Amino acid sequence: MTKSVRSCAVYARISSDEGTALGVTRQIEDCTAEASRRGWPLGEIFTDNDVSATRTKKRPAYERMLDAIEHRTIDAVVVWDVDRLTRTPAELERFIGLADTHGLALASIGGEVDLATPQGRLTARIKGSVARHEVEQMSRRLKRKFQENAKAGKSHGVMPFGYRREPILDENGRRIGSRDAIVPAEAEVIRELYARAIAGDTLRYLAKYLNEQGFRTGQGNAFIGNVVGNMLRKPRYAGHRTHAGQIIGKGEWEPIISQDTYDQAMAVLTAPGRRHQRGIEPKHLLSGIALCGRCGGTMRPNMHKPLPDGTHRRSNYACSDCMKLTRKMEPVDEVVEAVMIARLSRPDVLAHLSEKPDDLAAAASSRDAILARMDTAADDYADGTITARQMARMNERLKASLAEAEAQVTKYQPVRILDGMTGENAAVAWGSTTINRKREIIRQLATVTILPSGPGIRFTPEQVKIEWKQA
Numbered sequence: 001m002t003k004s005v006r007s008c009a010v011y012a013r014i015s016s017d018e019g020t021a022l023g024v025t026r027q028i029e030d031c032t033a034e035a036s037r038r039g040w041p042l043g044e045i046f047t048d049n050d051v052s053a054t055r056t057k058k059r060p061a062y063e064r065m066l067d068a069i070e071h072r073t074i075d076a077v078v079v080w081d082v083d084r085l086t087r088t089p090a091e092l093e094r095f096i097g098l099a100d101t102h103g104l105a106l107a108s109i110g111g112e113v114d115l116a117t118p119q120g121r122l123t124a125r126i127k128g129s130v131a132r133h134e135v136e137q138m139s140r141r142l143k144r145k146f147q148e149n150a151k152a153g154k155s156h157g158v159m160p161f162g163y164r165r166e167p168i169l170d171e172n173g174r175r176i177g178s179r180d181a182i183v184p185a186e187a188e189v190i191r192e193l194y195a196r197a198i199a200g201d202t203l204r205y206l207a208k209y210l211n212e213q214g215f216r217t218g219q220g221n222a223f224i225g226n227v228v229g230n231m232l233r234k235p236r237y238a239g240h241r242t243h244a245g246q247i248i249g250k251g252e253w254e255p256i257i258s259q260d261t262y263d264q265a266m267a268v269l270t271a272p273g274r275r276h277q278r279g280i281e282p283k284h285l286l287s288g289i290a291l292c293g294r295c296g297g298t299m300r301p302n303m304h305k306p307l308p309d310g311t312h313r314r315s316n317y318a319c320s321d322c323m324k325l326t327r328k329m330e331p332v333d334e335v336v337e338a339v340m341i342a343r344l345s346r347p348d349v350l351a352h353l354s355e356k357p358d359d360l361a362a363a364a365s366s367r368d369a370i371l372a373r374m375d376t377a378a379d380d381y382a383d384g385t386i387t388a389r390q391m392a393r394m395n396e397r398l399k400a401s402l403a404e405a406e407a408q409v410t411k412y413q414p415v416r417i418l419d420g421m422t423g424e425n426a427a428v429a430w431g432s433t434t435i436n437r438k439r440e441i442i443r444q445l446a447t448v449t450i451l452p453s454g455p456g457i458r459f460t461p462e463q464v465k466i467e468w469k470q471a
C-alpha cells in the first residue's frame, strides 16, 4: 500500500464469541496505534456491539462506515482482524467491491491486507470464511453448552419462588454463566409451607399465609391455593431437575427441603381423605368431620339468621342430611379436644400409625434407582453416546416406572402430622396448633359421632362417641 491516506477509519466489533472475545477497547487501542505507526490520519472510530453475531443482525456503525467509504470521507480502514470486518462471504465481496471502486486501503493488526491484489483478496477471503466457520461453530458451541448445562444439572427457565439467578463472573468481571442461589427469606417461607402442608393446613390457608407475609408470585399477583399447590409439587425444591414435567436428574442448585420432607408433603397433598376445601376456612373443629348418630350424615355448623350487625352466629352442629340432630358446638368440641389430648399423651399413640418400614425402604430404593438411570441417560446424551430421541424414549419408559415407584413411596410414607403433638407436651401443643391441624389429626385418628338424645335431656360427654381408627 503505497498511496497516501488522507483519513482512516478504525472499525471495532465485539461479538458474543465469549472466552476469546476481544474487548472493543483493546481493538481500538491496537488499531489506533497501527494507524499512527503507518502515519494514517485518524478519522472516525466505528464500533458495533454485535453480540448476537448472526448474519441477520444489523451493524449500524458498519453501515455508516460503508457510507463514509462511498462518499470518500475515509480512504482507509484499520481493523484488528478481517473477521471483525465481515461476517459472511457476501459481506466480504461487497467490501472488496467498495475497496476496488474507491481505492480503499485496508490494514489489520495481523498484517496488511491489500484488497487491490489477488493475494490480499485471497487472504481476506480465507479469513472471511474462517470467520463464517466460526459463526457456525458458535451455534454448535451453544448447542453443546446446552447439553453441558443439562448434564451439569444447571437450571433453565423461569426462576421459582425461593431462588434467584446470579451471574457467575470470571476474574475480569465478564459473565461466564449463571447459577441459582437461594433467597434465604423465601427459602425460610418455603420450609414453613411444607411443614404446614404436612401438618394438614389447606392450600388455601397457605396462600393466605403467604399473602399476609407480604409475598407475591413472580408475576406480582397474590397467591391462591392452586398456585401454592403447584409450587409445593415442584421436585426442584428437593433438588431435582425436571424437563417437560419429568424428573431428569439432580439439579446443581442447593435444595431447600429434604427428599423426606418432599415425600411427606406429597403424601399429605395426595392423601385420599384430603378435602379440597373451598370458600371460607373452617372455623369449627368438627364441621364436616363429626357424623350424625341418627343417619350417619355429616354434621355442619347450623346457620342462624344473621344478627343485626350482619354476622352469622353458628353455635350448633346440625346434621345436614336428616336435619333431625342438632348439638351445641362448644360442649361437643370440649369433649373431643379433651379426649384427643388424652390420646395424644399416651405413649402408644404412634404404634397404630406404624407403617411398613420395609416396604417404604424398598419403594424408596427403587425410586432412587430410576432417578439414577435418568441421570445416566442425561449424561449419555450430553456425552453424545445417545441421541436426544433415544434419551426421550428411555425417559418415557422410566417416567412410567418412576410414577409407579413414587406412588409406592407415598403409600408407605408415614404422615408426620403427629410430629411434636404427642407425649407429655400434648396438651400444650394442642393448645397452640392451628384448627386445620387439629381437624386433620382428628380425621386421621378417630371417627366422631354425635349420638341422638331424647328431648330435654342435658348434654353429657357420652353423647359424643369417639372411635379410634386402626392403621
Ligand SMILES: [Zn+2]
Binding pocket: 292, 293, 294, 295, 296, 297, 319, 320, 321, 322, 323, 324, 325
Ligand atoms: Zn342425620
